[in-house]
Amino acid sequence: MARILPATPEAIAEAVAALRAGQLVAFPTETVYGLGAAARDAAAVERIFELKRRPRDHPLIVHLPGPAALGEWAVASELAYALARHFWPGPLTLVLQRSELVPAVVTGGQATVALRVPRHPVAEALLTAFGDGVAAPSANRFGRISPTRAEHVASEFGEELLVLDGGPSEVGLESTILDLSGAQGAEGVRLLRPGGVPVAVIEEFIGQRVLLPDDLRARERTAVPRVSGSLASHYAARAPSELVTAEALAARALAGGQRVAVLALMAAPEGFAGEWLQLPSDPVRYGQRLYSALRQLDSGEPARILIEAVPDNDEWLAVRDRLTRATARSNA
Ligand code: TXA
Ligand code: MG
Numbered sequence: 328m329a330r331i332l333p334a335t336p337e338a339i340a341e342a343v344a345a346l347r348a349g350q351l352v353a354f355p356t357e358t359v360y361g362l363g364a365a366a367r368d369a370a371a372v373e374r375i376f377e378l379k380r381r382p383r384d385h386p387l388i389v390h391l392p393g394p395a396a397l398g399e400w401a402v403a404s405e406l407a408y409a410l411a412r413h414f415w416p417g418p419l420t421l422v423l424q425r426s427e428l429v430p431a432v433v434t435g436g437q438a439t440v441a442l443r444v445p446r447h448p449v450a451e452a453l454l455t456a457f458g459d460g461v462a463a464p465s466a467n468r469f470g471r472i473s474p475t476r477a478e479h480v481a482s483e484f485g486e487e488l489l490v491l492d493g494g495p496s497e498v499g500l501e502s503t504i505l506d507l508s509g510a511q512g513a514e515g516v517r518l519l520r521p522g523g524v525p526v527a528v529i530e531e532f533i534g535q536r537v538l539l540p541d542d543l544r545a546r547e548r549t550a551v552p553r554v555s556g557s558l559a560s561h562y563a564a565r566a567p568s569e570l571v572t573a574e575a576l577a578a579r580a581l582a583g584g585q586r587v588a589v590l591a592l593m594a595a596p597e598g599f600a601g602e603w604l605q606l607p608s609d610p611v612r613y614g615q616r617l618y619s620a621l622r623q624l625d626s627g628e629p630a631r632i633l634i635e636a637v638p639d640n641d642e643w644l645a646v647r648d649r650l651t652r653a654t655a656r657s658n659a
Pocket of ligand 1: 420
């Protein structure tokens with residue numbers, strides 16, 4: 328059974344001892360909860376893949392106590408240091424050429440490594456006391472909804488696991504991932520995953536455009552993304568989930584009856600009998616609540632979850648990305 332402990336100094340000390348002993352520890356960050364292992368300990372990192380049932384070619388993010396550790400884990404350019412100093416601690420992950428000390432299991436054998444310094448007092452205290460890198464993916468089974476509370480983590484894993492409870496995650500969506508590994512940023516800064524730091528804020532800071540992946544560009548052109556065969560289902564509820572336009576939502580929901588659950592920006596229509604959750608129409612506050620709302624709807628075991636499409640602009644990029652993946656049919 329997972330053991331949830333309020334993140335007191337004693338609990339953090341216990342977590343540090345567990346990391347030193349090669350065990351896994353779940354801990355809060357400002358984005359989502361992470362499932363951590365000592366990043367230099369290849370055997371401990373292996374256990375993360377086993378517990379999550381995560382494919383070995385999905386590399387992990389190494390969480391650092393501060394930007395000073397950057398040079399130890401990666402070959403960092405001036406641009407990387409500038410981004411780190413400005414955005415860390417915070418929800419930005421940098422992909423850089425890895426240094427010799429990074430075990431291959433962390434990076435899936437790639438020549439690059441993903442690094443970030445989280446902005447959460449418990450994560451910061453844990454990393455500072457541990458004094459070294461902690462490899463941590465989101466603390467959920469592979470493909471499932473990321474956890475934003477300690478109880479979410481406990482409900483994912485039946486196994487023995489220490490979970491530090493630091494309250495609900497403030498950002499609620501994962502970090503923004505930037506790839507600077509192409510000549511360390513000289514070949515352009517590529518967005519790998521939209522997230523906690525908006526792309527516009529990064530562009531303003533670096534004074535150049537961030538390159539968006541083709542699939543994000545394609546998705547930007549359509550209000551309701553088509554279910555893509557190539558897009559792996561991720562961040563997903565157990566119930567089949569579907570994106571629906573605002574115009575079609577009420578009729579679809581009413582036709583579905585009691586067994587339909589709805590996540591929407593608009594209020595429920597008169598006569599709807601299922602569960603309806605209305606989220607804020609501000610992308611930041613929507614993002615904070617998205618994962619726990621999806622978990623709540625899923626726990627009612629509906630036959631189907633209908634999700635109202637969100638606005639088609641850059642402010643909603645991270646939310647739209649997660650909704651697209653949550654509603655992609657798994658074709659694995
Ligand atoms: O907010 C976050 O980033 C959270 C918290 C716990 O820090 N972590 C998180 O980890 O979302 P995870 O494992 O769920 O997602 C990590 C992402 C994956 O999509 C992985 O492919 C990508 O980071 N990644 C890791 N290393 C990479 C690398 N060397 N090159 C490209 N992508 C990489
Ligand atoms: Mg994840």
